[in-house]
Amino acid sequence: MKKLVEDKPYIVERIEKLEYDLNLLKKVNPYAAITYIRRSMGYDDYLSEYAAFRRIKVEELYDVISELQEGAREYATYEDWFHHIENYKEELKQQMDRNRQKDVDGVALSTFHAAKGLEYDIVYIIDANEGITPHRKAVLNEDMEEERRMFYVAMTRAKSKLCIYSVKERYNKELFPSRFVGELLLAETDLSEGARVRHKTYGIGTVMQIKNGKVTIRFDKAPLPKTLDLSFCIRNQIFQVLR
Numbered sequence: 001m002k003k004l005v006e007d008k009p010y011i012v013e014r015i016e017k018l019e020y021d022l023n024l025l026k027k028v029n030p031y032a033a034i035t036y037i038r039r040s041m042g043y044d045d046y047l048s049e050y051a052a053f054r055r056i057k058v059e060e061l062y063d064v065i066s067e068l069q070e071g072a073r074e075y076a077t078y079e080d081w082f083h084h085i086e087n088y089k090e091e092l093k094q095q096m097d098r099n100r101q102k103d104v105d106g107v108a109l110s111t112f113h114a115a116k117g118l119e120y121d122i123v124y125i126i127d128a129n130e131g132i133t134p135h136r137k138a139v140l141n142e143d144m145e146e147e148r149r150m151f152y153v154a155m156t157r158a159k160s161k162l163c164i165y166s167v168k169e170r171y172n173k174e175l176f177p178s179r180f181v182g183e184l185l186l187a188e189t190d191l192s193e194g195a196r197v198r199h200k201t202y203g204i205g206t207v208m209q210i211k212n213g214k215v216t217i218r219f220d221k222a223p224l225p226k227t228l229d230l231s232f233c234i235r236n237q238i239f240q241v242l243r
Contacts, residue, residue, distance in 0.1 A: 001015055002015050002016075021036075021040070021041055024036065025037075029072075029075065029076050029077065030072035030075050030077075030078055030081040031069060031072045031073040031075075033072075033078075034065070034068065034069040034072055035069065038065065038069070043065070044062070044065075047061045047062065047065070057137070059136070059137075066171040067171075069171075070171055108120070112133075112150040112151065112153060112154045113150065115153060115154050115157050119157060119159055120157055120158060120159065121158075121159050121160045121161070122158060122160060122161045122162075122163070123154065123155070123157050123158035123161070123162050123163070124163045124164075124165065125151075125154055125155065125162070125163070125164045125165065126165045127165070127166070127167060127170075128151075128164050128165060128166045128177060128178040128180065128181050129166045129167060129170070129175040129176060129177060129178055130175065130176045130177070130178055130179060130235075131175065132175075132178070133147060133150075133151055133178050133180065134147035134148070134151075134178065134179065134180070135147060147180075148180060148183075151178070151180045164181060164184075166178060166181065176236060177236070177237065179231075179234070179235035179236075181237070182234045182235045182236060182237045183234055183235075185237055185240065186234050186237070186239075186240060186241060190241050191207055191210055191215065191230075191241065192207065192210070193207055193208065193209060193210065194206065194207060195207045195241055195242075196241070196242040197217060197239045197240065197241050197242060198239055198240055198242055199217070199219065199238060199239040200237075200238055200239065202217075202219040202221070202222055202226065203219055203220060203221050204219070204220050204242070205217040205218055205219035205220055205222070206218050206220075208225055210230065213229065213230050213231060214227050214228065214229060214230060215227070215228050215230045215233065216228075217239075
């Protein structure tokens with residue numbers, strides 16, 4: 001290829017850069033390889049351009065490639081990783097065959113939207129984190145209310161037991177529990193002047209005032225009252241009401 005374009009140095013340079021990249025990828029593990037392809041070879045930039053061209057959200061493409069990257073982390077060689085992928089494909093085929101049979105116990109995986117009208121004995125809601133539910137793109141009030149409504153719909157599908165899980169870290173990024181979880185544990189209506197609360201940092205105190213989205217609390221071990229953002233405290237489960 002280089003001989004064919006030897007009169008065009010810039011093309012020769014690109015071919016040599018590709019050769020360098022491919023030789024480097026031979027020497028690293030799958031996780032490092034994906035990281036290099038994304039950052040040094042410009043794959044994330046390509047995804048951004050592709051998303052703009054197709055008019056889709058680039059974050060969704062990033063989520064897919066990040067999940068692939070994270071899944072490759074524990075494998076030392078490409079052979080191990082490819083072997084795992086083949087085994088996983090075979091497991092999925094077997095699972096689909098079993099699901100075609102009648103009266104087979106199993107786990108149904110569903111999105112919030114697809115859960116409408118369905119009832120389950122036990123429901124597990126996973127990834128109840130800020131940025132996932134509610135989605136990071138839900139910035140308008142009506143969008144947030146729709147996210148909250150769908151979370152409620154998913155909860156009400158449980159007939160006997162509901163389990164809600166959040167994670168502390170995803171794709172090497174720190175995450176926080178969903179504000180909807182905080183709202184389940186403490187609603188603004190649970191608070192009133194004179195209520196006793198326990199703060200994660202300041203300990204036990206008494207609510208003095210609730211006004212304009214702020215709550216003022218006099219803590220037993222603090223010399224002066226503290227005024228806090230009520231929504232932030234609820235969303236992040238900063239304090240709880242003492243019954």
